[in-house]
Amino acid sequence: MRYSESHKEETHLKILKIAGRALRAKGPDGVGVAEIMKEAGLTHGGFYAHFKSKEELLIQALEGVFAASKRKFLKAIEGLPPHHALGAYIDFYVSVTQRDNPANGCPITALNSDMPRQSKKFRAAFDAGVKRLLGTLRDLIEQAGVAAGDEAQALAASVFSAMAGAVAVSRAVSDKRLSDEMLETARNSIKARLGVDDASLSGKYLQ
Amino acid sequence: MRYSESHKEETHLKILKIAGRALRAKGPDGVGVAEIMKEAGLTHGGFYAHFKSKEELLIQALEGVFAASKRKFLKAIEGLPPHHALGAYIDFYVSVTQRDNPANGCPITALNSDMPRQSKKFRAAFDAGVKRLLGTLRDLIEQAGVAAGDEAQALAASVFSAMAGAVAVSRAVSDKRLSDEMLETARNSIKARLGVDDASLSGKYLQ
C-alpha cells in the first residue's frame, strides 16, 4: 500500500515510542520484535522495513528515551532559581512516582544491571546519554554555586550515581516499607549533601 | 550409576556454585539450564533430578550468593575496631575490584534492574538477603557510634543504596574514566557522610 508521505515516518516513531517503554519495563533482552509490532497495530514481518535489526531499534529507542529524560529534567526545574532547581530535580527523580513507573522513567535506573551484558553499540548509546545528563546536572550545580569546574563535574557524577542507585535499589526490593525508607532517606541525604535540603535553604534565607 | 553417598550432594553444590556466578554475570533470564550443567561437567537431562525447576535453582543460587556476600562482608572488617571497620567495608564494596568482577560480587549490584521483572518467589529471596545485609550494616553503624536505633536503620538503608548504586552505575557505564570518577567520588562522599573518611578519622585521633 502506498500511504501519504509522512505515514512511514509516523509509524516509525510509533514503534520507537512503544519500544522505549518496553525497553525500560522488560529490559533489552525482554523486548520482542513481534510484541512491539503488535502493540503498534502491525505484524512482525514489516519490522525490517523500518529497522536493520533489533539492535538498531533498541539503540534508536534508547536515544529517544534519553532525550525524553532530559526534557523531563528541564521541565522539572523550569522557572526555578538554580538553588531551588537542584532540590526540585532531586525531589522529582528520587521519588515514589519515578520508582513506580519504570516504563516512563530514567533509562539509567531502568537498565543498570542489564548494561554490562549488552552490545558495544548499545552501550555506546547509553554512555552518550549518561554524559549528556551529567553535563546538564553539572551546569545546574555550577549555576547554584555549589561547586565549580572539575569539582562540579565530580560532584555531578557522584550525586547522580546516588540518585540512580536509590531508585534502582528501591525498585529491586519488593518490600514496600523498606523501599519507601530507602528512597526517603536517600533523597534527604543527597539534598543535604548539596546544601539544598529544607534546613539549609531556610538558613540561606535568614542570612 | 550409583555413586558414593555424598556424590549427589557434591554435584548439587557444584551446580549451585556455577549458577550463582552465571546468575550475576548474565542475569536471571540469561542463565541457561543446559549451559550450567555443561559447565558442571554434566548434561542437561540430569538437571531435574536436582531441581524442580529453573526457578528453584535460581532461588537456591541466590541464597548461596547472599550468604557468600555476608561472609565477605565480615571478612573485610575482620579484627578492625567498628569505626575503621565501617570505612574498610565501604572501601571494599565501592571499589574497582568489585566493579570489575560482577560474577563474584554483591547480588544487589548485579541484579538491580532485573529484579522488578522476576517471579514473586525469587524476589522474596532477594528481599530476605537485602534485609540480612542491611541488618549487619546497621549493627556496624551502631557499634561505631554513628547512629542508633531507627536512625541507624534508616542510615544503613540509605548508605547501602548509595553504595550499591555507585557500583551498579559505574558498571553500566563503559567509559572507564567516567566510571572510575563516579566510583571514587561516591566512595569518598559516603565515607564522609558516616564520618569515617580519612579527614574525620585523623581528627578523632587528635582529640
Add this chain to the structure above:
DNA sequence: CCTTTTATATGATAATCATCATATAATCGA
C-alpha cells in the same frame, strides 16, 4: 481508471530454550 510503487502481511526457517520420558551404566548390598 490503470499502472507502478511500496508499506505492511503471511508464512517459513533455524536457533534457542525449559521440560520431560526413557535409557544406560555404575556401584552398593546381598
Add this chain to the structure above:
DNA sequence: TCGATTATATGATGATTATCATATAAAAGG
C-alpha cells in the same frame, strides 16, 4: 559376582525467538 538402585545421559517436545523471502493491496500519478 549379581541384581537392585539411581545418578546421569540421550533424545524428543513444544514454545518462543529473530530474521527473511515472498505476497498483497492501497494509493499516488499518469
